[in-house]
Amino acid sequence: MIVLKGVPGSPYTRKMLAVLRYRRLPYRLVLASHDAPGLPAAKVNLLPTFYFPDPDGELRAVTDSSPILRRLEAEYPQRRVRPRDPAMAFLDSLIEDYADEWLTKAMFHYRWAYADDIARASAILPAWRGRASDESLAAMGEAFAARQIPRLRYVGSNEITGPVIEASYARFIDALEAHLRDHAFILGARPGGGDFGAVGQLTQLALFDPTPMKLTLERAPRVFAWTSAAEDLSGLEPADSDWFDPTALPATVTAILTEIGRVYAPLLLANARAVQGGAEQVETLIDGQPWVQQPFPYQAKCLIWLREEHAALDRPARAAVAAALEGTGCDLLF
Numbered sequence: 001m002i003v004l005k006g007v008p009g010s011p012y013t014r015k016m017l018a019v020l021r022y023r024r025l026p027y028r029l030v031l032a033s034h035d036a037p038g039l040p041a042a043k044v045n046l047l048p049t050f051y052f053p054d055p056d057g058e059l060r061a062v063t064d065s066s067p068i069l070r071r072l073e074a075e076y077p078q079r080r081v082r083p084r085d086p087a088m089a090f091l092d093s094l095i096e097d098y099a100d101e102w103l104t105k106a107m108f109h110y111r112w113a114y115a116d117d118i119a120r121a122s123a124i125l126p127a128w129r130g131r132a133s134d135e136s137l138a139a140m141g142e143a144f145a146a147r148q149i150p151r152l153r154y155v156g157s158n159e160i161t162g163p164v165i166e167a168s169y170a171r172f173i174d175a176l177e178a179h180l181r182d183h184a185f186i187l188g189a190r191p192g193g194g195d196f197g198a199v200g201q202l203t204q205l206a207l208f209d210p211t212p213m214k215l216t217l218e219r220a221p222r223v224f225a226w227t228s229a230a231e232d233l234s235g236l237e238p239a240d241s242d243w244f245d246p247t248a249l250p251a252t253v254t255a256i257l258t259e260i261g262r263v264y265a266p267l268l269l270a271n272a273r274a275v276q277g278g279a280e281q282v283e284t285l286i287d288g289q290p291w292v293q294q295p296f297p298y299q300a301k302c303l304i305w306l307r308e309e310h311a312a313l314d315r316p317a318r319a320a321v322a323a324a325l326e327g328t329g330c331d332l333l334f
Contacts, residue, residue: 002072003059005036009125009208011107012065012100013048014231015200019069022233023189033130042247047299058212067097067201069193079238081193086119086313087246088322091307092187094260094330097302102264103201106169109157110212111206112149117209123143124208156267161245164289165319169205169212170219170265175259177220179252190238195230202227209243233257239240261329262287268303268333275300310334321326 002025006013020027032037032047036247042049042061050068051059062068073082083089111117122141130139152158157165174184176198185191186198206216206227216224244250263286270284274295282293313321325331 003030003039004028004048005030005032005039005049005051007032007125007128009121009128010047010106011200011204013200014203015100016048016050016065016068017157017232018199018233019072019081019196021231022196022236023072023081024078024234025072025076026272031128033128038333045324058305061110063313065197066100069096069196072313081191081196083187083192083243084240085243085246085317087317087324088187088192088307089322090241090313090317091246091257091324092192092194093163094194094306095256096197097184097306098259098260098264099194099197099201101302102267103172103198103205105155105157105170106207106212107164107201107204108152108155109162109165110169111209112145112152113157113162114211118149119213120208120210121148153294154296156291156296158292160290160292161286162290164263164286167287168259171259171262172217172256173206173216173220173223175252175255176226177222179250180226183252184251188199188244189242190236191230191233192243198310199227199230203231231238246317249324254324257325257328257330261325261332265329265333268299272295272300272303 002020004013004015004016004027005027008014010147017027017029022254029223030039038059039051040059040061042185044063046063046188048065050062052062052071054060069081071082083092095330112120122145123137126137126140126144163246179186183189202216202223205212206224207213209274213224244253266286267282270282270291273279274282274296275297279295283290284291310321312319324333325334
């Protein structure tokens with residue numbers, strides 16, 4: 001049985017729970033508020049934390065959802081999340097990375113930039129972590145907000161970038177709403193890592209935080225419904241033929257890739273330059289608007305990993321990816 005620790009307010013916990021349910025992998029969720037005797041501490045306290053046995057049978061704490069998703073792919077062959085076609089697998093990696101690293105900016109921004117969202121998060125998130133008196137919960141909520149709001153700068157949310165983040169989120173849900181009119185998932189009739197990455201963030205943006213939830217309901221009711229349903233796809237019976245042909249993607253997929261290329265690709269490139277050059281901040285234009293944030297070394301690694309996966313493609317797969325990304329802006333990454 002796979003053991004993980006997490007909380008409902010963590011988009012990455014919800015992402016990985018959805019993966020486990022879809023793949024019908026037996027798991028035990030330890031809520032972060034509960035005692036977990038015998039479980040080792042993680043080097044970095046991120047949620048979810050998975051506990052996998054090492055070669056000696058000792059449990060080791062592991063974080064970072066995308067590598068964990070790939071580990072599960074290698075260890076459990078049934079009901080795979082990643083497409084077998086290497087070109088499609090690469091496109092899925094790109095979409096998952098966008099969801100994990102860009103959509104989370106919208107999640108964190110909306111939660112801690114608006115009064116209604118701050119109030120709800122401050123009231124609910126501490127209550128998910130354990131029992132406490134009304135007074136203690138209120139104090140924990142105030143302390144939690146006081147700690148999280150200054151962290152907006154780490155994800156790149158500030159007065160300059162806020163309008164860019166919000167406009168991008170609106171375009172993304174518009175594009176996904178249009179896609180869901182005719183298709184069940186982003187890359188076909190079965191879910192990929194990109195779907196689960198998006199679902200994780202949308203469990204907060206569409207289903208919890210008041211400001212983006214209202215926006216999602218108004219603009220993209222299919223996205224709202226899809227997010228709820230995609231949290232448990234254990235009843236879906238996928239087939240290998242359910243993936244799109246990478247050489248004949250629907251226009252609605254191209255629209256989603258174009259949004260990725262419009263905002264996430266230029267951020268990855270500017271951040272990589274800043275990290276490599278030791279700059280104190282990232283300064284660039286995204287969607288024609290100024291973007292300023294602290295450099296983020298992890299996202300520089302994300303670009304390296306995407307480029308390594310791209311470089312490993314054989315010639316036909318690389319040609320299929322090039323055709324899929326042509327004109328989207330994502331092609332500038334490679």
